[in-house]
Amino acid sequence: MGSLQTSTNLSNKSCLCVSGRGVQGLSVVRQVGFSWLLQGQRKSRKIQSLCVRSSFSNGGGGSAPDEKVSEGLLLGAERDGSGSVVGFQLIPHSVAGDATMVECHDIEADDLSEDAEEMEKTPIKLTFNIIFVTAEAAPYSKTGGLGDVCGSLPMALAARGHRVMVVSPRYLNGGRSDEKYANVVDLDVRATVHCFGSAQEVSFYHEYRAGVDWVFVDHPSYHRPGTPYGDIYGAFGDNQFRFTLLCHAACEAPLVLPLGGFTYGEKCLFLANDWHAALVPLLLAAKYRPYGVYKDARSIVAIHNIAHQGVEPAATYKNLGLPPEWYASLEWIFPTWARAHALDTGETVNVLKGAIAIADRILTVSQGYSWEITTPEGGYGLHELLSRRKSVLNGITNGIDIDDWNPLTDEHIAAHYSINDLDGKVECKTALQKELGLPIRPDCPLIGFIGRLDYQKGVDIILSAIPELMQNDVQFVMLGSGEKQYEGWMRHTENLFKDKFRAWVGFNVPVSHRITAGCDIIVMPSRFEPCGLNQLYAMRYGTIPVVHSTGGLRDTVKDFNPYAQEGKGEGTGWTFSPLSSEKLLDTLKVAIGTYTEYKPSWEGLMKRGMERDYSWENAAIQYEQVFDWAFIDPPYVR
Numbered sequence: 001m002g003s004l005q006t007s008t009n010l011s012n013k014s015c016l017c018v019s020g021r022g023v024q025g026l027s028v029v030r031q032v033g034f035s036w037l038l039q040g041q042r043k044s045r046k047i048q049s050l051c052v053r054s055s056f057s058n059g060g061g062g063s064a065p066d067e068k069v070s071e072g073l074l075l076g077a078e079r080d081g082s083g084s085v086v087g088f089q090l091i092p093h094s095v096a097g098d099a100t101m102v103e104c105h106d107i108e109a110d111d112l113s114e115d116a117e118e119m120e121k122t123p124i125k126l127t128f129n130i131i132f133v134t135a136e137a138a139p140y141s142k143t144g145g146l147g148d149v150c151g152s153l154p155m156a157l158a159a160r161g162h163r164v165m166v167v168s169p170r171y172l173n174g175g176r177s178d179e180k181y182a183n184v185v186d187l188d189v190r191a192t193v194h195c196f197g198s199a200q201e202v203s204f205y206h207e208y209r210a211g212v213d214w215v216f217v218d219h220p221s222y223h224r225p226g227t228p229y230g231d232i233y234g235a236f237g238d239n240q241f242r243f244t245l246l247c248h249a250a251c252e253a254p255l256v257l258p259l260g261g262f263t264y265g266e267k268c269l270f271l272a273n274d275w276h277a278a279l280v281p282l283l284l285a286a287k288y289r290p291y292g293v294y295k296d297a298r299s300i301v302a303i304h305n306i307a308h309q310g311v312e313p314a315a316t317y318k319n320l321g322l323p324p325e326w327y328a329s330l331e332w333i334f335p336t337w338a339r340a341h342a343l344d345t346g347e348t349v350n351v352l353k354g355a356i357a358i359a360d361r362i363l364t365v366s367q368g369y370s371w372e373i374t375t376p377e378g379g380y381g382l383h384e385l386l387s388r389r390k391s392v393l394n395g396i397t398n399g400i401d402i403d404d405w406n407p408l409t410d411e412h413i414a415a416h417y418s419i420n421d422l423d424g425k426v427e428c429k430t431a432l433q434k435e436l437g438l439p440i441r442p443d444c445p446l447i448g449f450i451g452r453l454d455y456q457k458g459v460d461i462i463l464s465a466i467p468e469l470m471q472n473d474v475q476f477v478m479l480g481s482g483e484k485q486y487e488g489w490m491r492h493t494e495n496l497f498k499d500k501f502r503a504w505v506g507f508n509v510p511v512s513h514r515i516t517a518g519c520d521i522i523v524m525p526s527r528f529e530p531c532g533l534n535q536l537y538a539m540r541y542g543t544i545p546v547v548h549s550t551g552g553l554r555d556t557v558k559d560f561n562p563y564a565q566e567g568k569g570e571g572t573g574w575t576f577s578p579l580s581s582e583k584l585l586d587t588l589k590v591a592i593g594t595y596t597e598y599k600p601s602w603e604g605l606m607k608r609g610m611e612r613d614y615s616w617e618n619a620a621i622q623y624e625q626v627f628d629w630a631f632i633d634p635p636y637v638r
């Protein structure tokens, strides 16, 4: 697996070599992006004269040393109503011969060498048309970390000059959450999707916010009570249908939606998040490219959680809208031991597997997890396939929305504070104790947990540790929803330890902010954690994470060492391994001891966590590197 370089200059140099003869190896240039690139540095006459050498003509973005400049692509100038150049568009060679479409001026040799020198010195950045496809995007829809990431990473990329569209369903459940779509408008564009033996009409809604085109696919199957995935009776039985629709619609969106007057067009990069969007790379390769559409697009599958793969009976393959000959890409046969009964042949289709096999690149949300999924323990059956595609697999640690999660401005918390003035944190703690009906005791260590109540999050480990933990002078608050057995256990435990334990069963974002701010310790005994966001939120709020040493938790929490840095200490929390309630208890006891007896050390822990950079900026730069790589190579499946 290649390691990521975070230097944009370096990455640009490696993928884009500019000379007086043109731009070599250029894969795709977004209109506005290229004008930004040249902004203020080049005379318009010279801009219009740029010739681009590219191997688009032979179907890919790889450099072709022998190609002559005259055979390459041209940048056609686009003008606004007043005639000013607003951007440039690559004109394929076939069209470039048409003199009416291309402005190509004579350039003197001196001008060129002057230009070449100038451009060699100038950091050059490619910008892309990026289409996020996701089942959830905060604030419109969120059941977990996927919503957070797809709600904030697009804005970070847009701020860096990319044109970004996020495509997700327009969920309406008749409740207050419908208000989140209050500002979206019907684009009055319809598309017909052929799948599940029928022709389904979807429509598109849109909001332009924070530089991003938020596009919502509308269909009656997205309008029902519950969460995006299910209701009180469990997961919806037609989720395969609902997300198949989403993927088809997302592939149409760049072609048919005139956003801001222009469609995104075919030369775009699809970022398909998790299994719900995993059909996208397959549709590009199987449905569009054979007809010459999306020849120059690329796809990346982003894995936020490999435990969910979109596996359904093999008989459903015909419903997906893929040609029959593509069946093998999705085919997935369960081992004998995992079959339900004697007549079960174990034959299924697995859309995430298909995407991993077909996408141009694969991303996970931390480097640790990108390794873990190539192991039998972490790959959930896909480790061999992922190992085979290791050369295009990378991990990029998630950032967080630092405006939404900012203890200095957070609208949900009782008092504001910062690294320079921590007083407000104690107020947040006492306010939380009051809100939850716990004894108001600023000195008592307050431990929190926020998350889905399921196997991944290690709720059973907490459950086993609680009786002994409650023997100590601590308070514990849990916010979560999920498996009924754990919800019941939380309520029962609250009854047993009325002065020490509080259960908040449900999903409540403001409460999650108040717990993050009010607690001293956040505990995350996750079995696996692709990245994990709560430990990042916690550290930003001066709340110390105690986490199982796995995936993104291991990557982001640095163990406390009081003796390092000439006694000043280092580290931002505690990691523990192996995963057991005993080990969790031992580690919590060390943390509690540090909290009660070593106040300066505790403050050091808090401040080191708070001063770290959690913004999306770093991650966005690394995403750009991966986008560059995606376009350097020809499409994996042509």
Ligand SMILES: Nc1ncnc2c1ncn2[C@@H]1O[C@H](COP(=O)(O)OP(=O)(O)O[C@H]2O[C@H](CO)[C@@H](O)[C@H](O)[C@H]2O)[C@@H](O)[C@H]1O
Pocket: 143, 144, 145, 146, 148, 149, 304, 305, 365, 398, 450, 451, 452, 479, 480, 481, 506, 507, 508, 509, 512, 529, 530, 531, 532, 533, 534, 552
């Ligand atoms: N009851 C509740 N009330 C309010 N808010 C709640 C809540 N339960 C959870 N949340 C919130 O949902 C988010 C959960 O994010 P995580 O990253 O911890 O986990 P998740 O497993 O959903 O995400 C997957 O995708 C993300 C994003 O890539 C990875 O970080 C992660 O490891 C992977 O499992 C956090 O913002 C958390 O505060």
